[in-house]
Amino acid sequence: MTPADLADLLRGTAAKVLVERGLDPALLPDEVTVERPRNPEHGDYATNLAMRVGKPAGVAPRDLASWLAEALSAADGVASAEVAGPGFLNIRLAASAQGAILEQVLAAGSGYGTAQALAGTRINLEFVSANPTGPVHLGGTRWAAVGDALGRILAAQGADVTREYYFNDNGAQIDRFAQSLVAAATGAPTPENGYAGAYIGEIAAQITAAHPGAAELPERERLELFRREGVELMFAQIRQALHDFGTDFDVYFNESSLFASGAVERAVNTLKNSGDLYEKDGAWWIASSAYGDDQDRVVIKSDGNSAYIAGDIAYFQDKRARGFDLCIYMLGADHHGYIGRLKAAAAAFGDDPATVEVLIGQMVNLVRDGQAVKMSKRAGTVVTLDDLVEAIGVDAARYSLVRSSVNSSIDIDLNLWTSQSAENPVYYVQYAHARTASIGRNAAEFGFAEVTPDLALLTADEEGELIRTIGEYPRVLGSAAGLREPHRVARYLEELAGAYHRFQTNKNLRVLPLGDEPVSPTNAARLVLVNATRQVLANGLGLLGVTAPERM
Incomplete structure (x- = not known):
């Protein structure tokens, strides 16, 4: 019986009791809360249902x-x-x-924990979206891990998820990137506010190798060549780095296409016609404060050029035109202002602001021997995705970035995340999976297939704790999806690994028989417990994009 099953039983039982006592069953909440008490001596589960219903029903909660x-x-x-x-x-x-939970796990396999709560919901999940002017930095790397995990978790709840990368290939930063490449190719100093780092020289060398004489072209033609080729080469590197990190996208959307297609102009005209765009001081402003933003925003500057928000407005309209019910934006710590302006833009177009969700991720720092690691080998001034992977590997990098709430800054201790010890969270979880796999391999040498397991024999405290932890997995997934918090899955896996390690280290709870002892129904039941644990660990790690090793 899972917590959800128990909640259903509680609600049905409570409805019957209320009717028998002449009370109104409509007073019952739609969802009954069932929790595991902190003190196991208090029972397997606890509920406050009587306290929620007693007073409205005119009955003392203890009596109910x-x-x-x-x-x-x-x-x-x-x-x-x-x-x-x-x-x-x-x-x-x-x-x-309790044993029935294990049967459910093994019957569902990789589908255990999934649900259809978001079935029929089309979600556009935009994350990373780093400018193609340099390698993906640590902030973008955090979103690569968290965004990919969130996409998997939302899909596991039945949502139709499109992972999208907004390719910022328009604007002043691209101009500075192109100028930096030209400077590197011609031996000139890096321009003011330009881009440095070894990668600039590498890309400039690739362009000149592919286009001999590029550095001697007329200035305008030269700048356009280095701009076009440089952006393409840089973005190819970004895509490859993300792919190697286990993060791929369904759509790569070019910002420049919004201007080339006239989408920005159409969006601006729509807002002008609705009266949500007004002219002041020679510029056009969106009346975003009327929709909850802290101030109005310039959309078309006094010089006639589009402000950055112009593309954002057109981009949102494009997403809605493609049929997305929910648009989730995952942005960096310096983008808090985008929450109000994007929701205001949605409202100005006549959409419910709830169709826009903005998640803000905080900073990531690398630490080694108690000291901050600040310099990158290629980027020069920032630490990149490749730097992190080189230092601790893909699995540890993804897990370290996912296991904390994005609302908090994190320090990644390189010594910790490369250690093979219980203090290393990803090692702790993966080792639990490897141990279950090892038992499964060794069990093949015994006659387990000939013995029927009796799950009612799993009465030890460690067995019960492990079973109940397994039973929590579907609810954890539902919460992680609903709250957009993948770290809940990681923390749950650590709890499950801990419960498994406590079960495994109790020498009185052997799974495999000793010596020539025959396989008993208890041995067989414990193997079912081990196999169910392995399945849930693999399912959870898979949602985080982390491997579940069979051997370590």
């Missing part, structure tokens, strides 16, 4: 809890139900009911 306890104790799969405190209900499940 006692009626529920009596009815629940007679239900199949419930060993006991006891009233605690002002009206809490502590519930213990029968071992056979």
Whole structure:
């Protein structure tokens, strides 16, 4: 019996009890909360249902809890139900009911934990979107890991997810990039506010090798060549680095296409016609403050050029035209202002601002021996995706970036994340999976297939804890998707790995028989428990884009 099954049982039982007592079952909440108590001595699960319903029903919560306890104790799969405190209900499940969770896991396999809560919802998930003027830095790398994991988690809840990279190939930063390449090719100093780092020289050399005499072309023609070729080469490197990191996109959207196609002009005209764009001081402003933004924003500057928000407005309209129900933007720590302006743009077009969600990611720092690691081999001034992967590997890099809330800054200790110890979270989780796989391989040498497992024999505290932790997985996935918080999956996996390690280290709970001992129904039941643990660990690691090794 999973927590969801128990919640359904509780609601059904409570409805019956209320009717029997002449009370209105409509007072019951749509969702019944079932939680694992911090102290295992209090039971397997606890609920505050009686406290939520008692007062509205005109009944003392303890009285309602006692009626529920009596009815629940007679239900199949419930060993006991006891009233605690002002009206809490502590519930213990029968071992056979808990064992049914393991059967569900093995029957569902890689699909265990998935749901259809978001079925029919088309989501555009835009993340990374780094300017093609240099390698992906640590902030973008964080989004590469978190965004990819979030996309997998949303899809696991039934959503139709399109992963999109907004290719910022328009504007002043591209001009400075091209000028920096020309300077490198001609031996001139890097221009003011230009880009430095070894990668600039490398790309400039590639262009001159492919186009002999490029450095001697007329200035305008030369700049356009280095701009076009440089952006293409830089973005190819970005795409390859992300692919090697395990992050691929369904759509690469060019910002420049919005201007070339007239989409920006059409969006601006739409807002002018609706009165949401007004002229002041020679510029055109969107009245975003009328829709909750902290101020109005310039869309067309007084010199007639488009401000950056002009492309953003057209881009949102393009996403909606493509049929997306929800547009999620994953932006850096310096983009808080985009929350209000994007939601205001949605409202100005007549959309519900809730169709826009903006997630802001905080900074990432590398630390070694207690000291910050600041310099990159190729970028010169920033640490890049490639630097992080070279230092700790793809799995550790992805896991280290995903396991913390994006609302908090993180320090990645290179010594910790390369260690093979329980202190290294990804090693701890992967090692648990490898141990389960090892037991599965060794079990093949025994006659397990000839013995029927009796899951009701899994009565030890460590076994019960492990089963209940496995049962929490679907709810964790639902929360991670609903709150857009992939770190919940990582933290859960560490909890599951801990429960497994405690089970495995209890020498009285052997899975494999000793010596010539025959395989017993208890041995067979424990192997089921191990196999279910392995399946859930693999499922969770897969959603994070981290491998589940069979050997370590």
